[in-house]
Amino acid sequence: MIKVEFLGPLNREPIEVDIESLSDLKEMFKDDKELQEWLEICAVAVNDALVCSLDTKVKDGDKISLLPPVCGG
Amino acid sequence: MSLELHDGPLHVEEITNRWFNEMRDKNYGAYIPFIGIVRDEDGISGLSFDIYEPILNSWFDTWQKKAQKEGAYLLMAHSKGDVPNHTSSYISAVVSPQRKVALKFINDFVEDFKASAPIWKYDLVDGRRVYAKSRSTALKGAGLLK
Numbered sequence: 001m002i003k004v005e006f007l008g009p010l011n012r013e014p015i016e017v018d019i020e021s022l023s024d025l026k027e028m029f030k031d032d033k034e035l036q037e038w039l040e041i042c043a044v045a046v047n048d049a050l051v052c053s054l055d056t057k058v059k060d061g062d063k064i065s066l067l068p069p070v071c072g073g
Numbered sequence: 074m075s076l077e078l079h080d081g082p083l084h085v086e087e088i089t090n091r092w093f094n095e096m097r098d099k100n101y102g103a104y105i106p107f108i109g110i111v112r113d114e115d116g117i118s119g120l121s122f123d124i125y126e127p128i129l130n131s132w133f134d135t136w137q138k139k140a141q142k143e144g145a146y147l148l149m150a151h152s153k154g155d156v157p158n159h160t161s162s163y164i165s166a167v168v169s170p171q172r173k174v175a176l177k178f179i180n181d182f183v184e185d186f187k188a189s190a191p192i193w194k195y196d197l198v199d200g201r202r203v204y205a206k207s208r209s210t211a212l213k214g215a216g217l218l219k
Contacts, residue, residue: 008123008193009204026218039219043212048127052214066218067125069209072151072192073109073163073183 004064010038022046023054025064043067075148076133078124082160083150092148092166101146101168103175107183109163111156117196119157120205125191132190136182145169145178149186155197189213 002019006012019025022044029035044051045065046058058064077088089106096104111120133149140147145167152162165183169175188210195202 007125007191009195009206022217029218036219040216041211042218043215044217045128048131050128050212050214052217054217065125065128067128067191067212068193068204069206069211069215070188070190070192071194071205071209072122072186072190073194 001060002058002062002064004066006066008068008070010042010066010068019058021054021058022051022056022064026054038066038068041069075137075146076130077150078126078153079150080154081152082156083152083162083164085161085164088150088164089166096146096148096168099146099168100170102170103172104166104168105172105175105179106164106166107179108161110161111158113158115196117158117198118200119155119160119197120162121155121195121197121202122152122162123193123195124151124153128191136185140167140169140178140182143169143174143178145174147178147182151192 001016003014003016005014017025017028029039045067046056047063085108093104137147147167149165156162167175167178167182169178189212194205196205
């Protein structure tokens with residue numbers, strides 16, 4: 001399974017999913033209206049590295065993180 | 074690695090004095106600190122922060138390597154949780170042999186910190202945390218799953 005965590009103000013409990021790529025995750029989230037608003041502005045990390053392609057493959061034991069806009073300091 | 078995270082407001086005197094004393098005999102000619110202070114504005118009682126430490130650590134490590142190439146060294150402290158008005162949530166400093174390198178570096182570093190460090194800010198309003206969405210910056214690649 002692959003863990004998906006929702007960071008900062010997303011304020012949701014992590015979930016575990018069985019997918020092969022980020023495209024699968026996009027498809028899985030498409031009916032979640034509340035999450036859709038966030039997805040427009042969220043970056044995505046796989047195993048703590050930011051990624052920019054939906055073709056990014058994931059495997060059992062990987063971690064996907066959704067990161068909303070940031071503002072430190 | 075000189076990155077430290079503290080629960081609540083930073084103890085500015087302790088941190089900056091400790092850093093200065095750690096750096097003073099390393100033969101750096103310039104020590105440039107930046108201290109952020111929480112302002113009383115828009116009726117807030119303070120700010121609050123969430124931090125994602127794994128990516129913060131790798132982001133800081135990348136900057137530390139850039140600093141080393143210039144003969145400089147970075148130090149940074151940030152708060153987690155609630156930080157009242159008129160206290161500090163963020164301190165960074167750069168030491169380097171020359172002043173000009175340190176002044177440029179502190180500016181570039183803090184700019185990228187604002188745009189890239191995985192830290193989320195909330196206003197404290199009537200005891201509630203309100204995400205500072207309008208003041209936040211989307212990270213590289215945002216919108217991938219929309």
